[in-house]
Amino acid sequence: MSRSLLAGALGAATISAVLALAPSAGAAGTYDFYSCKGPNGSPAGVAGWTPAATAGAGATDGCAGGGPFSLTIGLNAADTTRAAWTFAAPAGTRVAAVQLARATQGFAGAKASRLSYELNADGQASGGGLESLTQLKDDQDQADLTAPVSKPGLDASGLSLSLRCFPSTGSTCANPTASVAVQQAVVTLKDPAAPTVGNVQQTDSGDTSGILRTKFDASDVGGGLYRVRTLVDGQPFLNEGLGDANCADADPATPDTNQFLSPQPCAPSVAGREVAVDYRKLSPGPHTVQTDVQDAAGNTTTVSAVPFPKANVDGTAADYERLRTASFRAWFVKGKKHPRSITVNVGRRTTLRGDVVDKKGKGIAGVRLDVYHVLANGKKTLAKTGLKTRTNGRFTYIVSSRVDTRKIQLTYRIVRPGPISNRRTLSLRVTKKGKTFYLPGNKPKATKKR
Structure with missing residues (x-):
């Protein structure tokens, strides 16, 4: 499953080029959460990301207006000046990958003081540091970061983007304003647990009404309950959503259906959900109708599988x-x-x-x-x-x-x-x-x- 990431212009204050994030390969039991821009490039929020900043720094959200979410540190910042955006994986999930269309500004050239930008994966067993950029004194070759970053293969409880000042003792960061601007962030969340199904009832066999009705309860830990799938003879027949607007594919125009604008997009449980199949919408003859419930990561649990319509005989399909x-x-x-x-x-x-x-x-x-x-x-x-x-x-x-x-x-x-x-x-x-x-x-x- 290909999950393409569109880039956006970061603006004159950051970078004017369009950043294109490379597609990520979606794995079973995962879903993608888009921030600031959706998969089709439309503006999106930064749900799940939390800003923090001390005096002299800023962590701002400009995504609603088509801009980035960003970190800034002003002129003559003290050694305690810091700004950060942090993301915590929802319960039942882990961060499996991250991609950022991001750019730094204010790091290029020789510096007499210290600024540091870091992207960290919290709780990563092999070490949390994913990328960093630090102003080094007399470093004439220092350059700002502009190329998109992709970090697959993670197993983290969360992520953090930080910008801070750490000058020599008693001095300040006498640099011009420095910033890190993120035009789009895509976090791939691993959700290994399939939904749990209970209280399954065939409320109408359809023998006289012509409509097969199945009712059930379900719950899920992780991304939540996404949809009910009906298969006829093993082939897709009908998909019905189980949630609100958050629990919907962020870009229906692409084959990837596990893209969302919220880190935990769907409801954790449903009760008394009914699925109805009208035999008149099926081709003539006997069929097997299977009802599945699926979570946001594509984990699937079968609710029921019954013959409908079925051959009018107590015997084999033959x-x-x-x-x-x-x-x-x-x-x-x-x-x-x-x-x-x-x-x-x-x-x-x-x-x-x-x-x-x-x-x-x-x-x-x-x-x-x-x-x-x-x-x-x-x-x-x-x-x-x-x-x-x-x-x-x-x-x-x-x-x-x-x-x-x-x-x-x-x-x-x-x-x-x-x-x-x-x-x-x-x-x-x-x-x-x-x-x-x-x-x-x-x-x-x-x-x-x-």
Whole structure:
């Protein structure tokens, strides 16, 4: 992952050239925090950096107006004069690298007193000094620093930029004003801990609604919870943010999505977060839907992985191919002709049977069917869902003895949820004393004569 750093002009008081910071190679479990200028060069704040200065010195923030954040020491500074900007890595993180578009001024040429600029990594096991520049007496070759600096391979608790005066005893730094100006700082933070997930609930399987809903809690130590990712069959499908404007990619135009303008950009926890996937937005057929939660450093924890839609059968995924070309039949149990319509007396229980077989005529077990009753007045109700075929692919459905004249409609879906693939409609006529029987309110609507 390439993390490019744009430079900016430091201004006449520092340097007029444009500084270009070299791209850094993003590592797994890290994220970049930009100060003063974002990755696209737009002005940004200096969140996370803390200024300090004694009398005669300054630590100023000019980033909001497009300038740098800087350190200055004035003329005839005392030996206690000091200015600094410090950065402390958020809890759960460590500084892995730093890049600066910075320039010094006032160090060039021979000097009769001492000024010192230092960039240090606090808590670095191999020593904190990353770079320094000191005025040396009678040093005719002293030069200001202008080239960008890049320091990878760190493991530090924080960083410090400092400018100070340390003249000979009893004297002052009789130099012109000296400064260190930082137009852009990029700190790479290492965050090794993946989010923790709990209280996972599938609040809706989607079987009837068509929408799979999963709810969960999550927490993270480090950069915070960044986003929820939905993958379908292992491929990215949907990303949803988990935070506010700080918890957003600082430059969506680039492939790198782990660039922020805050050192701890995202919230440490979320509760009752719901992810919804509508089967109508997926290609036809069975899929595996995986929900992941990801922190600012890209560390990922899987929330759930479920088949959705899934093949409408209690079996292996291979049965999907059998279902696609299956035949579906239904009939009333009466004689040997498998009738699809019958007449019975009121109060009599009726049985119907059927089967689901593949193109070779072999029964498919575990197929779910839905049974609807369509009344004479046109009202349609779901009487039974999940009527399953047996080992031989056959099923049995018993119609209550308390029904009236109606149609029995059985529907078959290749995947659930999914559209109805096939249906079979059987007609049941119930009679009482030789006349067609209807329950009160169920009679067919009378048609108006013209």
